[in-house]
Amino acid sequence: MREVDHEKDIRLENYEVDAQDHDYVEQLSRIDENDARKFLDVGVDPVENGRLGTFIQKDRSVIHCKSQQEGIELMGILQAQKTHPWLKDYLWKSISPDTDMFTSYAYQKPQGGFFIHAHAGVKAKETIQTCMYIAKEGFAQNVHNVLIAEENSELHVITGCATAPHLLSGLHVGVSEFYIKKGAKVKFTMIHDWGEEVNVRPRTVTHVEAGGVFVSNYISLKSVGSLQMFPTTYLDGEGSVARFNSILVAGKGSHLDVGSRVVLNAPKTRAEIISRAIVSGGTVIARGDLIGKVRDIKAHLECKGLILKEGLMHAVPELRGYVPDLEMSHEAAVGKIDQKEIEYLMARGLDEDEAISTIVRGFLNVEIEGLPSGLRQRLDEAISNTQKDMM
Amino acid sequence: MLQIEELRVEVGGKTILDNVNMEVPKGETHILFGPNGSGKTTLMMTIMGFSGYDVKRGKIIFKGEDITHMPIYERARLGIGVSFQRPPTIKGLKTRHIVEMCDRNGTADIESLAKQLNMTDFMERDVNQNFSGGEIKRCEMLQLMSQQPDLVLLDEPESGVDLENIGLLGDTINRLLRRNVKTPSIKPHKDAVKEDMKSALVITHTGHILDYITADKGQVLYNGVLCCSRNARDILNWIREYGYEECIRCAK
Numbered sequence: 001m002r003e004v005d006h007e008k009d010i011r012l013e014n015y016e017v018d019a020q021d022h023d024y025v026e027q028l029s030r031i032d033e034n035d036a037r038k039f040l041d042v043g044v045d046p047v048e049n050g051r052l053g054t055f056i057q058k059d060r061s062v063i064h065c066k067s068q069q070e071g072i073e074l075m076g077i078l079q080a081q082k083t084h085p086w087l088k089d090y091l092w093k094s095i096s097p098d099t100d101m102f103t104s105y106a107y108q109k110p111q112g113g114f115f116i117h118a119h120a121g122v123k124a125k126e127t128i129q130t131c132m133y134i135a136k137e138g139f140a141q142n143v144h145n146v147l148i149a150e151e152n153s154e155l156h157v158i159t160g161c162a163t164a165p166h167l168l169s170g171l172h173v174g175v176s177e178f179y180i181k182k183g184a185k186v187k188f189t190m191i192h193d194w195g196e197e198v199n200v201r202p203r204t205v206t207h208v209e210a211g212g213v214f215v216s217n218y219i220s221l222k223s224v225g226s227l228q229m230f231p232t233t234y235l236d237g238e239g240s241v242a243r244f245n246s247i248l249v250a251g252k253g254s255h256l257d258v259g260s261r262v263v264l265n266a267p268k269t270r271a272e273i274i275s276r277a278i279v280s281g282g283t284v285i286a287r288g289d290l291i292g293k294v295r296d297i298k299a300h301l302e303c304k305g306l307i308l309k310e311g312l313m314h315a316v317p318e319l320r321g322y323v324p325d326l327e328m329s330h331e332a333a334v335g336k337i338d339q340k341e342i343e344y345l346m347a348r349g350l351d352e353d354e355a356i357s358t359i360v361r362g363f364l365n366v367e368i369e370g371l372p373s374g375l376r377q378r379l380d381e382a383i384s385n386t387q388k389d390m391m
Numbered sequence: 392m393l394q395i396e397e398l399r400v401e402v403g404g405k406t407i408l409d410n411v412n413m414e415v416p417k418g419e420t421h422i423l424f425g426p427n428g429s430g431k432t433t434l435m436m437t438i439m440g441f442s443g444y445d446v447k448r449g450k451i452i453f454k455g456e457d458i459t460h461m462p463i464y465e466r467a468r469l470g471i472g473v474s475f476q477r478p479p480t481i482k483g484l485k486t487r488h489i490v491e492m493c494d495r496n497g498t499a500d501i502e503s504l505a506k507q508l509n510m511t512d513f514m515e516r517d518v519n520q521n522f523s524g525g526e527i528k529r530c531e532m533l534q535l536m537s538q539q540p541d542l543v544l545l546d547e548p549e550s551g552v553d554l555e556n557i558g559l560l561g562d563t564i565n566r567l568l569r570r571n572v573k574t575p576s577i578k579p580h581k582d583a584v585k586e587d588m589k590s591a592l593v594i595t596h597t598g599h600i601l602d603y604i605t606a607d608k609g610q611v612l613y614n615g616v617l618c619c620s621r622n623a624r625d626i627l628n629w630i631r632e633y634g635y636e637e638c639i640r641c642a643k
Contacts, residue, residue: 340479343441346463347473348493348534355464358492362483362517 009226010199012101015140015171017109019059022135028054028064034165035133042160042191043375044131052126058133059141060111071122072155073115074130077144080115087115090146094177094205102173102201106142113143113174118153118184127156132172134198135164140171147176149184149212156187161194169197169225178206180214182237189217191375194224196253202229210237210266218246218258219375221382223282226255230287233262235269246275247364249382250282250311259287259316264297264326271299276364279311289318292326301330306337306363392417392542392590393438398449400430400437407433408615411449415542418588420568420604422595422623425612426635431594432476434612435544438592439473440466453542468495472540474531476547480519486530487514493538504536508563509556524551532563543567543591549600561603564591570605598627613639 025031028046031039035058036046045051053067053074067074081087097107114130134141149155163170172194180186194200208214214233233242244260262271277284288301305313317330337359345355364379393415400408407430415421425431437444438451440463450459458466481489490501505511508529519527528548535543548564549557568589593600601623609623611630618639619626629638 338479339442341481343463344475344479344481345489345492347439347441347467347475348489348538349464349467349495350492351462351464358484358488359481362481365483 010101010171012105012140012171014138016136016138017111017140017142019061019136019139022058022061022063024061025056025063031056031064035135038133038162038165038193039131039160041378042131042162042193043158043189044129044160048129050126051129052124053128055114055116055128055130056133057112057114057131057143059136059139062112067128069122069125071119072124072128073117073119074128075115077113077115077146078110080117080146087146090148090177090179091144092177094179094207095175095203099203103175103203105140106144106173106175106203109140109142110144111142113145115145116147116155116157118149118155120150121152122150123154124156127158130157130159132159132161132174133163134167134170134172134195136170137167138169140173142173143175145174145176147178147186147188149180149186151181152183153181154185158189158191160191161200163193163195163198167195167198170195170199172198172200172202174202174204176202176204176231178204178214180206180208180212180240182209183211184209185213187215187217190219192218192220192224192227193222194227196223197225199225200227200229202231204229204231206231206233206242208233208235208237208240208242210239212237212240214240214242216242216244216260218244219379220256220258221247221249221379223251223254224256225253226257228257230259230261230289233260233271235262235264235271236266238266239268240266241270243271244273244275246277246286247379248275248277248284248286250277250279250284251385252281252311254282256283257285257287259285259289261289261291262299263291263293264299265293267294267296269297271297272302273300274302275304277305277313278360278364279305279307279313280309281311283312283314285312285314285316287316287318288330290320290328290330292319292321292328293323295323295325297326297328299326299328301332303330303332304363305334306360307334308336308360392419392454393592394452395438396449396452398434398437398451399447400433401445401447402433402443406447406615408437411612411615411617413610413617415590415592417590419607420570420591420593422593422598422601422606422609422626423612424595424598424609424626424630426596429612430615431596431612432546433615435473435546435592435594438466438544439463439471467538467540470541471544472535472538472542473544474528474535474546474548476550478519478527478531480517482517482520484518485515486510486518486533489518490514490533490537493534495538499537499539501537504533508533508536508559525553525556528552528560529556532560532567535567536563541589543589545591545593547594547596549595549597557599558603561600564600564604568604598630601627611635611638
């Protein structure tokens with residue numbers, strides 16, 4: 001098993017920070033066919049079915065950016081800084097540039113990112129899709145994303161990250177700061193499909209005010225060199241809620257170190273972290289960290305892994321409670337598919353492969369709110385590929 | 392339909408069944424009696440081909456084919472269906488989905504079957520997850536109704552089922568076996584075997600299910616050996632009156 005040191009294994013000097021600029025594409029239908037196919041794989045629909053806006057960044061260029069709903073702003077972060085001088089009150093306020101090697105790299109060599117802003121009381125009618133795409137071999141894409149949901153607004157965002165076909169190596173550092181104000185609701189779904197030697201280091205911090213809701217889904221089904229992220233969410237306002245769902249598949253050569261941390265800072269806050277991982281030759285470190293600082297909070301962590309083929313499934317559930325009168329629990333399980341379940345389905349006429357894929361599909365079938373159509377099919381494909389690896 | 396010859400089965404190196412000979416002809420329902428631990432479930436699991444049940448001798452023939460070492464799913468596709476006493480829960484697998492998968496011919500009217508079995512509200516739930524004893528039985532029957540097997544193996548179909556539902560369960564079994572008998576019928580079953588009637592082997596140790604279904608024959612399994620074979624109702628009456636020990640003494 002390969003040991004990974006998240007900092008030492010990566011030499012920043014090996015990556016290129018320069019890339020040619022790509023032209024802006026006014027009509028999404030004119031997007032390069034190969035690129036479009038990769039976008040669709042990560043839930044970014046070039047036909048914009050059920051989408052109210054699209055933001056696409058290729059290497060360091062914003063190639064498309066448009067919102068069709070009044071009161072929902074969507075633009076590149078550099079543009080946003082010019083448009084809204086007040087943005088400086090949000091930038092780098094939740095994450096300090098000196099947090100680690102990657103955040104300081106992103107601070108020193110910024111290359112864009114998205115800005116999503118829902119005005120007070122505005123409820124997004126449909127989903128906003130954003131895409132971070134690496135097309136240049138060996139490129140280091142450092143993005144800084146800011147999402148602000150003003151009071152009582154609602155947003156649903158799908159962000160797909162992918163690399164061009166045949167691209168092998170690259171580095172993606174994504175610093176994201178999300179601000180969810182009083183009574184606002186944000187659903188954020190991130191789907192990754194990186195190249196086999198791409199290293200990915202998202203750094204995300206979210207603040208949620210009173211009555212706010214943050215639902216975050218994360219899906220990684222394909223091989224990735226290494227991915228390490230541990231986004232932190234602060235539930236600062238009374239009654240705010242955070243829910244995290246992750247679906248992770250680690251084939252041979254994949255290293256996924258993925259967790260969520262929620263700090264429950266206010267009374268009546270609720271947090272739930274659910275992760276499902278399949279290991280088929282790779283490594284999954286599934287972390288969860290719930291921190292209860294005040295009374296009358298409720299938090300639950302559920303972390304389950306199936307090992308289909310030798311690798312490593314490491315569940316690291318942590319609970320920290322500081323006061324009495326709080327309710328925190330966790331459930332972690334690592335194992336194989338129960339033979340009884342396989343044979344039960346075989347007794348209904350399914351052969352062994354069908355039985356296993358049915359069980360695996362069920363295992364991964366966490367209720368993901370607002371999962372884009374078409375993604376279910378990709379999930380099925382990934383599961384059958386996983387099975388091929390097993391045989 | 393089903394023929395078992397000189398069957399010896401070991402579980403974990405221990406002989407559980409020895410020299411079992413049995414025949415269930417086409418269209419007949421046989422009841423398998425026996426105290427707890429006598430090997431009834433082992434016999435059923437062996438017929439279905441589950442792992443851990445090692446056939447050391449003898450053979451199992453179904454529809455003229457030797458199925459002794461056939462994989463489970465091939466036996467199922469050949470027409471054997473089983474209702475389990477304690478089926479596993481499969482997380483994330485909706486009851487609707489498993490019922491659909493049972494219907495390999497795509498001919499079952501799943502909605503109306505679910506309605507008949509009062510299972511409509513369970514269709515979107517994970518299969519067997521937090522189901523009560525009766526719900527599990529109804530769910531198993533729903534799957535079998537969808538599968539339409541030619542030989543049905545039922546493991547204690549009445550256990551854990553409340554009185555209200557046992558009639559429904561009996562009706563369903565009769566429909567599954569195409570034996571058009573309404574519940575409850577005390578008359579001995581003397582009807583000629585109809586062409587489309589299915590075969591069944593029903594495990595019971597209380598015999599209550601006989602108030603709701605009819606059977607052609609009863610057999611008693613004791614310590615892994617079949618020791619009595621005659622009218623099912625007669626056997627039940629003896630067991631009720633004298634207990635298994637007396638029944639077995641008589642058989643010797």
